[in-house]
Amino acid sequence: MKRKTRHIVSLIAAVVFASLAVGATAAEPTGTEIMQAVYDRPQGKDMSGVLTMTLVDAKGKERVRSIKQISGSFTGMDKKLMVFQSPADVRGTSFMNWSYAGQGKGDDQWIYLPALKRVKRISSEGRGDNFMGSDFTYDDLGDRQPMEDTHTLTSTETVDGEACWVVESVPKDPKDLYSRTITWISKGKTVGLKRDYYDKRGTLLKTLRISSIESVSGIWVIKKTEMRNEQKKTSTRMEFSEVKIDSGLVDGDFTERAMTKGL
């Protein structure tokens, strides 16, 4: 029921924002309203696909990881299961995350290592740690709630031919990994097209670029993205393929059994 309510809110938000985008000459929405609309954007009840992650070091050497993943929302919690397909030495390794948005509860996380044949509960405190050696942190990949930052609409610009709002977001928590982020959000799709991350000293740390967005089952899905660390000169490309939305995943698809057997 809670999820259904959120979908209704999302639809209303989309309609309102479409109206705002059409009447762009009228008063612009606030930064907070824009980021809330991005957060509430319909994403489907579940999603599955294959993630190909290419890690590029400062010398241009590439390492490629292929990961099958499924995700879904069930009774107040979002669940995600990722199973490594390659490279060979990590094949079969799986990682599962259950998150509880707005409930004040930390994520539950487990990892399965085929060599040890055991599912192990792990700490989810390292949200600032890099995800699998990439330039993305776990926090970068998660659904950050708008209430965690103070948002300001600073300007409007055009990115790849699309009219965008430019929103500066400053974390309310001074211990946050970044001092601020600047996001370019497509007015038509209510999707972020690029984002700059600034470190605690206020220096540009990372840049995120979205190079491909496609509509799958009526929902905008980011298909290709690249995070570049401007200080270390490393980058990570992510490409999603075989994407399916609302394919009927159920709570029982996110279990220890699924972790050990794979997807």
Added chain:
Amino acid sequence: MKHAVIDGYGPGGAASSRAIYESGLSLSKSVAITASVVLMLLGAVQARAQEQEGAILNGYARSKVGALVEDGSYFIAENTLDLRLSYSSGDAACFANTVLYEREGEPALPELREAYIDLSGGAFDLRMGKQQIIWGKGDGVFITDIVSPKDLSRFLVPDFEELRLAVTGARLDLYAGAHSLELVWLPWFTPTISPAAGSLWAPALPFPITPTVQAAELPEMELESGEYFARYSYMGSSFDLSLMGGWFWNDTPAFAVVSKAFTPGVGLTALTVEPEYYRTLAAGYAVSGTLGPLVLRSEGAWYGGRRFQGNPLAFAVGYAERDTVQYLVGTDFSVAGYNFGLQFIQDIIVDHDDDLTDEATKNTATFVVAKTFLGETLTAEIFSYLGLDDGDALVKPKITWDASDALELFAGAYIFLGDEGDFGQYDARDGAYVGAKLSF
């Protein structure tokens, strides 16, 4: 004491190894036949793999060389080829893992590590064949991990994944939401492999004089002599829980006194013992959960009628049967990118007798710290066992560098501290090793 850390690492090494070698079909012949079957299976399925996308062949090749610090002599010189073939079609699947070992200059030996068939339904999985079954939530500790025996021929020196031996039987998993029930039946008994007598890792036998050790007999394969295990598991948002039980053969034998001779004024002058495998009943739990930044876990078990060696003058058969309790409490946490793990383990012999070789309680701890560097291509880890009663320890530092996605280079050491105790007894056997692993 047969305790939680090295349960089964008793003085039965020579005997149990001998039992394997004397069990009818010679080992080499058995291996050769097994290898032939596996190679045929691999060949047949590999050929089909080119046509069926459900078949996957992968594995690794690894070379490892290690030397003792004391005299520089090699104690590890091995080449390993590990092949894993899996094939799935609908609700059925099969898997075979065969390993070709070349150790310390001996001829290469193939070993069938696992070979099983899986059948799956909406609410069940059935696995039949040779398989590893791993239970428990502790790291490097085997309190409720009682199904698969271990290869302790080189003590705790190998990586944990190489310590486990497969068992042959059937395993049925039943699922209902977050709950599952696992039932295991093993008609064939597989003993733990202890260090061979005279080897680098052979422990001292718990007798006042050196005994004559007769050959052990493995339990016969009969319906009533099978091993039975059951485990209930729950995975939830607050905690994970397992409750287990088993009626099984202890993986290492107890030594029964066959004959002994006394000389007036001298005491015990001759002793003949026979390793005996015996049944044990066990029940236990394993639980883990998170508390803020901490992952907490605990594991414990009661074992009925375990046999403990004792003074042959006090115990006519050389051992006494006692119930035991083993448990651990532990936590994992991260600080500044370093991952830490701490565990405390206690072994308790109920109704202890002073004439038993083992003490009434045994306290052990483990400590691990690990960190990755260079985009997770470099991993440094130190795992250590700490004997709290004898002040001894085994420290295992290891560094691994992923030179590429396929090539891994590693180096490590085994450092024994103390003069006595399970780890201190090997104080002169500190060693270091280097190696390379190519995955495909």
